[in-house]
Amino acid sequence: xxxxxxxxxxxxxxxxxxxxxxxxxxxxxxxxxxxxxxxxxxxxxxxxxxxxxxxxxxxxxxxxxxxxxxxxxxxxxxxxxxxxxxxxxxxxxxxxxxxxxxxxxxxxxxxxxxxxxxxxxxxx
Numbered sequence: 501x502x503x504x505x506x507x508x509x510x511x512x513x514x515x516x517x518x519x520x521x522x523x524x525x526x527x528x529x530x531x532x533x534x535x536x537x538x539x540x541x542x543x544x545x546x547x548x549x550x551x552x553x554x555x556x557x558x559x560x561x562x563x564x565x566x567x568x569x570x571x572x573x574x575x576x577x578x579x580x581x582x583x584x585x586x587x588x589x590x591x592x593x594x595x596x597x598x599x600x601x602x603x604x605x606x607x608x609x610x611x612x613x614x615x616x617x618x619x620x621x622x623x624x
Contacts (some may be wrong), residue, residue, distance in 0.1 A: 509535050515544040524555035529562025536566050543575045550581035560593055 505528035506521045516539050522528060536545060545566065549555075555563075570577050579590070 505531060507531055507535060511539060511542075514541055515546065516542045517546045517548065519548040519550070521551040524549075524552050524559035524563075526556075526558040526562075528552075528555075529559040533562050533565055536569070543570075543573060544578070545570065545575070546578045546580060548580050549583065549586055553583045553585060555586050555589055557593075560589070 504522050505524065507518050508521075509516060509518045511517075516536065518532060518535055520528065520532065524532070532547070536542065547563075567577055569575075582590070
C-alpha cells in the first residue's frame, strides 16, 4: 500500500473544502490538520475522501482533533464520498455522519441553504 498522501483545498466564504488523495495515516492526518489550521475563520469543513481508501487509528485521531476544534466554535464537519471501508471504520470508532455520502460535486449555493445541515462528530 502506497503511503503517499496529497490534498487540495478551497475556501468558499467560511467553508473549507479539503479533497484528499491517499492513505490517511499519521502523515496524512497531520497534513489535513495543518491545512485546516491555516484558515482561522473556518466554521464548516468538508472532507472529500473520494481518493482515500484507508484511514488508520492515528489518522482518525487527527480527524478527531479537528472535530474538537470545530466543536469549540460550533463549527461543522462533513465527510463526503466515503469508501465503504472508511465508512465502516468511522462507524466502528463512533464518528457518525448523517449526510449524503454519494455527493460527487459541490454546489455551494445548496450547501449554504442547509442541504448539508447535519454534522459529523465524535460521540462520547
